[in-house]
Amino acid sequence: MKALVQRVSRAQVSVDGEIIGSIGYGLLALVGIAEGDGRADIDYLVNKVVNLRVFADADGKFNLSLLDIGGELLLISQFTLIADTRKGRRPSFTGAAPPEAAETLFNEFVAEAEKTGVPVATGRFQAHMQVELVNDGPVTVMLDSRDRLLPR
Template sequence: MKALIQKVTEASVTVGEDVTGRIGPGLLILLGISKSDQLQDCDWLTSKIANLRIFSVDQKNFDQSALDIRAPILLVSQFTLCAITRKGRRPDFTDAADPTEARIFYSHFINLLEGYGLTVETGKFQEYMQVSSVNDGPVTIILDSNDRLLPRQN
């Protein structure tokens, strides 16, 4: 499971003419769910996102988490984060989870974030969307749940 996290001053997602989610200062998260993902990936990633200190009081130090400041989250499902680009010029999306299974993980992910007391706005799963955002910093971080299996480096 991969999450591209952007600290934003504002973000929104539109499906057709309808705005399905909108936040002010907070986090825009693009979430890619792969075939090999399990519920533990959701647990690890949501904990990491909620507690990752990427906000600052003084605009110098990252000393506050989304949990600390109750930052709202705009969560958008993004299967293209699972692209395989090793060969050729066309991305291969065969590592992306089946939509039926991915929807279960996506809903679980939302429930876990809300369980932390965070407000979660969303796009529409498996729909063509327009995502608008104003990056703050800019701060953009990629989290991969497979990293939880790696040894810590000194």
């Protein structure tokens, strides 16, 4: 499971011209779910996202998290994060979880994020979405739940 996390001053997602989710200051996380992902991946990434210290403290250092600043979180399911581009010019998405499994896991991800107390907005699973954001910084970080398995 991957999450491309962007610090934003605001962000919104629309489907068919209708805004279905919006946030103010906080994080936009594009979430890609791979074949074989499960509960441990959700727990790891939700914890990482809400505790990621990418907000400046009084000294201008990245010492504060989404929880510390009382920020908001916009979650968008995005299977294209699982693209394999090693061969040829067309990305392969065979490593992405099947839509039914991915939707269940994404909904569990949203539910876990909501349990942290952070205000959460979402897009619509499998819809063609228009995502607008103002990336603050810019600050963009890629998180991968498989990193938890790497030796330190």
